[in-house]
Amino acid sequence: MRIATLTLCALVAASHSLATPVFKITEVYTGLSGPDGTPDWIEVTNFGDMDGDTSVLWYDDESEDVASGAQLTSFMLSPGESAVFLVTGDVTATSVDEFRDIWGPVAKVGTGPGGGGLSQNGDQATILLGDGTVVDRFAFGGGAGAATFEDPTGTDSIVVSTLGLNGAYESAPFFNDNIIPVDPFLVTLVGSPGAIPEPGALALLVAGFATAGIRRRG
Numbered sequence: 001m002r003i004a005t006l007t008l009c010a011l012v013a014a015s016h017s018l019a020t021p022v023f024k025i026t027e028v029y030t031g032l033s034g035p036d037g038t039p040d041w042i043e044v045t046n047f048g049d050m051d052g053d054t055s056v057l058w059y060d061d062e063s064e065d066v067a068s069g070a071q072l073t074s075f076m077l078s079p080g081e082s083a084v085f086l087v088t089g090d091v092t093a094t095s096v097d098e099f100r101d102i103w104g105p106v107a108k109v110g111t112g113p114g115g116g117g118l119s120q121n122g123d124q125a126t127i128l129l130g131d132g133t134v135v136d137r138f139a140f141g142g143g144a145g146a147a148t149f150e151d152p153t154g155t156d157s158i159v160v161s162t163l164g165l166n167g168a169y170e171s172a173p174f175f176n177d178n179i180i181p182v183d184p185f186l187v188t189l190v191g192s193p194g195a196i197p198e199p200g201a202l203a204l205l206v207a208g209f210a211t212a213g214i215r216r217r218g
Helices: 002-017 095-103 199-212
Strands: 023-029 041-046 057-060 082-086 109-111 122-129 134-141
Touching: 023 122, 023 134, 041 122, 082 095, 095 109
Parallel strands: 082 109
Antiparallel strands: 023 041, 041 082, 057 122, 122 134
Protein backbone atom coordinates (compact mmCIF):
# COMPACT_ATOMS: atom_id res chain seq x y z
CA MET A 1 0.00 0.00 0.00
CA ARG A 2 2.88 2.37 0.85
CA ILE A 3 4.53 1.69 -2.54
CA ALA A 4 1.26 2.40 -4.34
CA THR A 5 0.81 5.63 -2.37
CA LEU A 6 4.34 6.76 -3.19
CA THR A 7 3.80 5.96 -6.87
CA LEU A 8 0.58 7.99 -6.92
CA CYS A 9 2.31 10.93 -5.23
CA ALA A 10 5.13 10.76 -7.77
CA LEU A 11 2.64 10.81 -10.65
CA VAL A 12 0.82 13.78 -9.17
CA ALA A 13 4.10 15.63 -8.63
CA ALA A 14 5.17 14.87 -12.20
CA SER A 15 1.88 16.15 -13.60
CA HIS A 16 2.26 19.38 -11.63
CA SER A 17 5.84 19.80 -12.84
CA LEU A 18 4.56 19.71 -16.43
CA ALA A 19 2.00 22.44 -15.77
CA THR A 20 2.99 25.37 -17.95
CA PRO A 21 1.62 27.79 -20.51
CA VAL A 22 2.34 26.69 -24.10
CA PHE A 23 2.11 29.63 -26.47
CA LYS A 24 1.54 29.11 -30.18
CA ILE A 25 0.77 31.39 -33.10
CA THR A 26 -2.64 30.34 -34.40
CA GLU A 27 -3.51 33.02 -36.97
CA VAL A 28 -1.86 35.80 -38.99
CA TYR A 29 -3.11 38.65 -41.16
CA THR A 30 -0.70 39.80 -43.85
CA GLY A 31 -2.52 42.79 -45.31
CA LEU A 32 -3.81 43.52 -48.81
CA SER A 33 -2.81 45.32 -51.95
CA GLY A 34 -3.83 48.86 -51.07
CA PRO A 35 -5.39 49.94 -47.74
CA ASP A 36 -5.23 47.08 -45.21
CA GLY A 37 -7.91 48.12 -42.74
CA THR A 38 -5.59 47.25 -39.83
CA PRO A 39 -1.85 46.74 -39.37
CA ASP A 40 -0.60 43.17 -39.83
CA TRP A 41 -1.44 41.03 -36.80
CA ILE A 42 -0.81 37.68 -35.18
CA GLU A 43 -2.98 35.67 -32.82
CA VAL A 44 -1.32 33.82 -29.92
CA THR A 45 -3.13 31.01 -28.09
CA ASN A 46 -2.22 29.29 -24.82
CA PHE A 47 -2.34 25.51 -25.35
CA GLY A 48 -0.86 24.77 -21.93
CA ASP A 49 -2.56 23.79 -18.69
CA MET A 50 -1.90 26.93 -16.64
CA ASP A 51 -2.25 30.68 -17.13
CA GLY A 52 0.59 32.51 -18.86
CA ASP A 53 1.61 36.15 -19.38
CA THR A 54 2.20 37.12 -23.01
CA SER A 55 4.71 39.82 -22.03
CA VAL A 56 7.37 37.10 -21.81
CA LEU A 57 7.14 36.94 -25.61
CA TRP A 58 8.74 39.00 -28.38
CA TYR A 59 7.52 39.10 -31.98
CA ASP A 60 9.78 39.05 -35.02
CA ASP A 61 9.48 37.86 -38.60
CA GLU A 62 11.74 35.29 -40.24
CA SER A 63 14.90 36.93 -38.88
CA GLU A 64 14.05 35.51 -35.41
CA ASP A 65 15.92 38.29 -33.64
CA VAL A 66 14.77 39.78 -30.33
CA ALA A 67 16.95 42.84 -30.95
CA SER A 68 14.94 43.76 -34.05
CA GLY A 69 11.62 42.51 -32.65
CA ALA A 70 9.12 43.88 -30.17
CA GLN A 71 7.79 42.75 -26.79
CA LEU A 72 4.11 41.80 -26.77
CA THR A 73 1.54 43.54 -24.60
CA SER A 74 0.95 41.85 -21.25
CA PHE A 75 -2.19 39.69 -21.19
CA MET A 76 -2.78 36.80 -18.81
CA LEU A 77 -4.09 34.00 -21.04
CA SER A 78 -5.95 31.09 -19.49
CA PRO A 79 -5.65 27.63 -21.09
CA GLY A 80 -7.37 27.79 -24.48
CA GLU A 81 -7.52 31.59 -24.53
CA SER A 82 -6.20 33.74 -27.40
CA ALA A 83 -5.02 37.32 -27.85
CA VAL A 84 -4.33 39.37 -30.97
CA PHE A 85 -1.25 41.57 -31.43
CA LEU A 86 -0.84 44.28 -34.07
CA VAL A 87 2.75 43.86 -35.14
CA THR A 88 3.83 46.36 -37.78
CA GLY A 89 5.60 49.63 -37.19
CA ASP A 90 2.60 51.72 -38.27
CA VAL A 91 0.67 50.89 -35.08
CA THR A 92 -0.76 54.09 -33.57
CA ALA A 93 -2.73 55.03 -30.47
CA THR A 94 -5.98 54.39 -32.36
CA SER A 95 -4.98 51.09 -34.03
CA VAL A 96 -6.66 48.84 -31.45
CA ASP A 97 -9.94 50.75 -31.73
CA GLU A 98 -9.73 50.59 -35.53
CA PHE A 99 -9.13 46.84 -35.31
CA ARG A 100 -12.31 46.40 -33.25
CA ASP A 101 -14.25 48.61 -35.67
CA ILE A 102 -13.47 46.05 -38.38
CA TRP A 103 -13.41 42.77 -36.45
CA GLY A 104 -15.86 43.44 -33.64
CA PRO A 105 -15.41 43.22 -29.86
CA VAL A 106 -12.33 40.97 -29.68
CA ALA A 107 -11.50 40.96 -25.96
CA LYS A 108 -7.69 41.03 -25.90
CA VAL A 109 -6.00 43.12 -28.58
CA GLY A 110 -2.49 44.39 -27.95
CA THR A 111 0.60 45.36 -29.87
CA GLY A 112 4.10 44.23 -30.69
CA PRO A 113 5.07 47.05 -33.05
CA GLY A 114 8.33 46.01 -34.65
CA GLY A 115 10.02 42.98 -36.11
CA GLY A 116 8.90 43.58 -39.67
CA GLY A 117 5.60 43.33 -41.49
CA LEU A 118 4.29 40.08 -42.97
CA SER A 119 4.54 39.67 -46.73
CA GLN A 120 1.47 38.69 -48.73
CA ASN A 121 3.72 36.50 -50.90
CA GLY A 122 4.90 34.28 -48.05
CA ASP A 123 6.75 34.94 -44.82
CA GLN A 124 7.19 33.74 -41.24
CA ALA A 125 5.91 35.09 -37.94
CA THR A 126 7.96 34.13 -34.88
CA ILE A 127 7.49 34.45 -31.14
CA LEU A 128 10.56 34.31 -28.91
CA LEU A 129 11.59 34.63 -25.29
CA GLY A 130 13.73 37.55 -24.21
CA ASP A 131 16.88 35.41 -24.38
CA GLY A 132 16.23 34.66 -28.06
CA THR A 133 14.77 31.17 -27.60
CA VAL A 134 12.23 30.49 -30.34
CA VAL A 135 8.85 29.55 -28.85
CA ASP A 136 6.95 29.09 -32.11
CA ARG A 137 7.18 29.72 -35.83
CA PHE A 138 4.31 30.24 -38.24
CA ALA A 139 5.58 29.96 -41.84
CA PHE A 140 3.12 30.53 -44.66
CA GLY A 141 3.01 30.92 -48.42
CA GLY A 142 1.05 33.40 -50.49
CA GLY A 143 -2.49 33.31 -51.76
CA ALA A 144 -4.66 34.18 -48.77
CA GLY A 145 -6.27 37.13 -50.54
CA ALA A 146 -8.80 38.86 -48.29
CA ALA A 147 -8.52 36.19 -45.60
CA THR A 148 -6.15 35.25 -42.80
CA PHE A 149 -3.92 32.20 -42.45
CA GLU A 150 -4.84 30.02 -39.47
CA ASP A 151 -3.62 27.02 -37.51
CA PRO A 152 -6.41 26.62 -34.93
CA THR A 153 -5.02 23.40 -33.42
CA GLY A 154 -1.43 24.65 -33.14
CA THR A 155 -0.13 21.63 -35.03
CA ASP A 156 1.42 23.33 -38.09
CA SER A 157 -1.69 22.56 -40.16
CA ILE A 158 -1.84 26.04 -41.69
CA VAL A 159 -4.76 26.85 -43.98
CA VAL A 160 -6.50 29.91 -45.39
CA SER A 161 -9.47 30.88 -43.22
CA THR A 162 -12.80 29.85 -44.67
CA LEU A 163 -16.07 31.51 -43.77
CA GLY A 164 -17.97 29.39 -41.22
CA LEU A 165 -15.08 27.03 -40.37
CA ASN A 166 -13.12 27.18 -37.09
CA GLY A 167 -15.08 30.24 -36.03
CA ALA A 168 -14.14 32.30 -39.12
CA TYR A 169 -16.50 35.17 -39.90
CA GLU A 170 -16.71 38.16 -42.21
CA SER A 171 -15.34 41.48 -41.01
CA ALA A 172 -17.06 44.83 -41.34
CA PRO A 173 -16.37 46.52 -44.71
CA PHE A 174 -13.60 49.07 -45.09
CA PHE A 175 -12.17 51.22 -47.87
CA ASN A 176 -9.76 49.65 -50.38
CA ASP A 177 -9.61 51.04 -53.91
CA ASN A 178 -7.19 48.35 -55.18
CA ILE A 179 -9.12 45.16 -54.48
CA ILE A 180 -12.46 46.60 -55.64
CA PRO A 181 -11.61 49.68 -57.75
CA VAL A 182 -15.26 50.64 -58.18
CA ASP A 183 -17.32 52.94 -55.96
CA PRO A 184 -17.97 52.46 -53.00
CA PHE A 185 -14.52 50.74 -52.81
CA LEU A 186 -15.45 48.54 -49.83
CA VAL A 187 -13.94 45.13 -49.03
CA THR A 188 -14.37 42.64 -46.19
CA LEU A 189 -12.01 40.08 -44.68
CA VAL A 190 -12.48 36.52 -43.42
CA GLY A 191 -10.81 35.38 -40.19
CA SER A 192 -11.37 34.33 -36.59
CA PRO A 193 -9.31 36.66 -34.37
CA GLY A 194 -9.62 35.82 -30.68
CA ALA A 195 -11.59 32.62 -31.27
CA ILE A 196 -11.04 29.94 -28.61
CA PRO A 197 -10.17 26.42 -29.89
CA GLU A 198 -12.79 23.70 -29.58
CA PRO A 199 -12.60 22.22 -26.04
CA GLY A 200 -12.15 18.67 -27.34
CA ALA A 201 -9.23 19.62 -29.57
CA LEU A 202 -7.62 21.61 -26.78
CA ALA A 203 -7.92 18.72 -24.30
CA LEU A 204 -6.24 16.32 -26.73
CA LEU A 205 -3.38 18.74 -27.34
CA VAL A 206 -2.82 19.39 -23.63
CA ALA A 207 -2.74 15.63 -23.04
CA GLY A 208 -0.18 15.27 -25.82
CA PHE A 209 2.06 17.94 -24.31
CA ALA A 210 1.80 16.33 -20.88
CA THR A 211 2.92 13.01 -22.35
CA ALA A 212 5.72 14.27 -24.55
CA GLY A 213 6.81 17.27 -22.51
CA ILE A 214 7.01 20.78 -23.83
CA ARG A 215 7.96 20.79 -27.50
CA ARG A 216 9.47 23.95 -28.90
CA ARG A 217 9.87 24.16 -32.62
CA GLY A 218 13.55 24.90 -32.97
